Amino acid sequence: MKYLITVMILLLIILVASLWVGHGSYPAKWQLESEIAEIKQSNERQTDLNRQIRAELEDAQSGNDAVEERARSELGMIRSKETFYEVILDTRGEAQQLPKVGVAEEESQEVGQQ
Numbered sequence: 001m002k003y004l005i006t007v008m009i010l011l012l013i014i015l016v017a018s019l020w021v022g023h024g025s026y027p028a029k030w031q032l033e034s035e036i037a038e039i040k041q042s043n044e045r046q047t048d049l050n051r052q053i054r055a056e057l058e059d060a061q062s063g064n065d066a067v068e069e070r071a072r073s074e075l076g077m078i079r080s081k082e083t084f085y086e087v088i089l090d091t092r093g094e095a096q097q098l099p100k101v102g103v104a105e106e107e108s109q110e111v112g113q114q
Helices: 002-020 026-062 064-075 102-113
Strands: none
Touching: 002 026, 026 064
16 A cells, blocks of 8 residues: 555656646746747738738839839939929037027118118
């Protein structure tokens, strides 16, 4: 009887140990679950990217508006009888200064004096 109890306890210890060590253990299961979550996130990102590419492709195939928009933004296309203005902001200064209103007031005073 003592041998049977000893064998049963050893089997129980082996079974409990197999839950925490080796293939199919809880830590291995948790690691696989985290890998699955990462792969699902990657798949969602790829699905969103595929949707964007598919939408761009459909726009490009549907008409000239998408082609013209892309040519304007990426290649700098300008139509005939169209003027292109490029505004360059000086971002080196701490604060942007607006033009002084006093200049316009001085001109109006000069006009009033004449």
